[in-house]
Amino acid sequence: ACTWIWLLMLLLTTLTFMIGEQGGEGIYISLIVLGFALFKGHLVGAWFMGLNQVRGIWRWPVTLWLLIPGSLISTAFILAS
Secondary structure, three states: OHHHHHHHHHHHHHHHHHHHHHOOOOHHHHHHHHHHHHHHHHHHHHHHOOHHHOOHHHHHHHHHHHHHHHHHHHHHHHHHO
16 A cells, blocks of 8 residues: 555655646645645655554644644635735
8 A cells, every 4th residue: 555655645746846847826726736745744644654553642743733834824825815
């Protein structure tokens, strides 16, 4: 399973690179790229740190670490546009 997760992360990284090379700009492009980064962070926490096998409170620190800054950055992007 980790090989498939790694390939998915590689695909998302390639998509992010292609968006950057195309010169995409705007709030929606920024939020898509941020979403890719947060999703990749979730995949790292779940699969490569082994948190998909953990139950309870031990799973929350990485999730909150991604959600709180991600939502604050998203809010800043939206308010700045």
